[in-house]
Amino acid sequence: QVQLVESGGGLVQAGGSLRLSCVASGRTGTTYAIGWFRRAPGKDRDFVAAISWNGGETYYAESVKGRFTTSRENAKNMIYLQMNSLKSDDTAVYYCAALSPGLPLTTSTMTRQDNYISWGQGTQVTVSS
Numbered sequence: 001q002v003q004l005v006e007s008g009g010g011l012v013q014a015g016g017s018l019r020l021s022c023v024a025s026g027r028t029g030t031t032y033a034i035g036w037f038r039r040a041p042g043k044d045r046d047f048v049a050a051i052s053w054n055g056g057e058t059y060y061a062e063s064v065k066g067r068f069t070t071s072r073e074n075a076k077n078m079i080y081l082q083m084n085s086l087k088s089d090d091t092a093v094y095y096c097a098a099l100s101p102g103l104p105l106t107t108s109t110m111t112r113q114d115n116y117i118s119w120g121q122g123t124q125v126t127v128s129s
Helices: 107-111
Strands: 003-007 010-013 018-025 034-039 045-051 058-060 068-073 078-083 092-099 116-119 123-128
Touching: 003 092, 003 116, 018 034, 018 092, 018 123, 034 068, 045 068, 045 078, 045 092, 045 107, 058 068, 058 107, 078 092
Parallel strands: 010 123
Antiparallel strands: 003 018, 018 078, 034 045, 034 092, 045 058, 068 078, 092 116, 092 123
């Protein structure tokens, strides 16, 4: 089983940028597609972005398209979420998660939380207006 740990959260002003990191450990940590989700205060956890195991395919929620970019460096077991033009609505705890192997890489697959088999502990992002 893969283990995931997020980092890079913090406090930033609206319009600013942050880069979140997710380190994957475990024998096959680099072979999983990875999703990013977030839970805003008082709300359900929502899909943000996802990336295929080799980085060739990416998916984004409409609310972050054009502002967020996910990438990965498998040689370092690292996955990143670059967040630009941050808004107060982006304030949330951000999680990375590993997609269950063998599932087709479709939008519906990547956005369903119950398709993910391992989750990090989350990192807080607070955007001040």
